[in-house]
C-alpha cells in the first residue's frame with residue numbers, strides 16, 4: 001500500500017475516559033485522513049474531539065495507533081508534528097496577538113529568533129496584521145478565533161486539527177477560512193471538526209463521520225454526496241441525515 005507524504009491513518013483506536021465508561025472512540029478498522037481537507041462530522045458526543053485529541057498526542061489510546069505517511073507516530077512526534085486547535089483554546093490575556101502566535105510556534109520547536117517572523121506570517125494569512133500588537137483579551141470572540149487559527153498556522157505543522165474553527169466566524173470570515181485551508185491543503189492534511197455540512201461541497205475533499213465513537217463513513221465528498229437511491233447527487237444535509245438514519249436502522 002502506498003501512502004501520501006501528508007496523510008494520517010487511525011488504526012483500531014480504542015479510548016475510554018474511565019474503566020467504567022463506554023468508549024468515547026472505538027474504531028474497528030482504520031480511518032484515513034488523506035492529504036487535503038477532511039470534514040469530521042458527527043452528532044454531539046460522537047467522539048470527534050476525543051479522536052482529535054488522540055491524534056494530537058493529548059490522550060493516549062488504550063488500543064490502536066496513529067500513523068503518518070504509513071509510519072506509526074509516537075507521542076513526542078505527534079506533539080511536535082500535529083497542531084491541534086481545540087474547541088475552547090486557552091489564550092493568555094496578557095499577551096499581544098503577535099506574542100501569542102510566536103509562543104505557539106516556539107512550543108512546537110521553532111527557535112525564538114524565527115518565532116516572531118512565523119507569527120507575522122500567520123497573522124497576515126488570517127488578515128490580522130493590524131491587530132498584531134493588540135492584547136488578546138481586547139479582541140472580539142470571532143477575531144480571537146482567527147487569532148487561535150493563526151497560532152496554529154505559526155507552528156508550521158504538516159497536520160492541522162481544527163475543532164469547530166468556524167463556529168464564531170461571520171460569513172465573510174468563514175469564506176476566508178475556507179479559502180485559506182484550500183491553499184494550505186496543498187501540502188498538508190487538515191481535519192476540521194464541524195456541525196455545518198453546508199460548506200462540504202466547496203470547502204472539503206474528504207468526509208469522515210463518527211457516531212457513538214465508531215466511524216460510519218469515510219470517503220470523498222463526491223461519494224458522500226452520491227445518493228444511493230437516486231442517480232443524482234443529493235444535498236450535503238440530506239446525505240448526512242440519511243447516513244445517520246441508515247445507521248439507526
Ligand SMILES: Nc1ncnc2c1ncn2[C@@H]1O[C@H](COP(=O)(O)OP(=O)(O)OP(=O)(O)O)[C@@H](O)[C@H]1O
Nearest residue numbers: 017018023024042043044045046047048049050051
Ligand atoms: N473529559 C471527559 N471525561 C469524561 N468523559 C468525556 C470527557 N470528554 C468527553 N467525554 C465523553 O466522551 C464522549 C465523546 O465526547 P467528545 O467530546 O469527543 O464528542 P464530540 O463529537 O466532540 O461532541 P461535540 O460535537 O458535542 O463537541 C461523550 O460521551 C462525552 O460525554
